[in-house]
Amino acid sequence: MTRVRRLRQCGQSSVEYGVVCAALAFALGVGMVDDGSVLHELLQALRSAYQKFSFAISLPL
Template sequence: MGSAALQCGQSSVEYGVVCAALAFALGVGMLDDSSVLRELLNAFQLAYQKFSFAISLPI
């Protein structure tokens, strides 16, 4: 088999660990409304509202 077979799937594990660490770091201070993760979620929500409004306009 070789070393290539042993490393198969390693990048997905590393990606999962990095994403979990990032989510934990952003979510640590989610107790109040001024946390980074809460602000990010609010920005995504506002951007989606603007996008869906623009899509619904007639041509």
């Protein structure tokens, strides 16, 4: 395999990863009309987990 061909293939997986992530975000975000959507629930869970984490970190030793 030539060097030029190998260099051209280096970015292929990142493009595929980006397409899959965009499709997943679109699929989760389509139903984000109300508070019961999957994406809204996921964001609420992440927000709650981060608040609990930051509270635990801020406690004195």
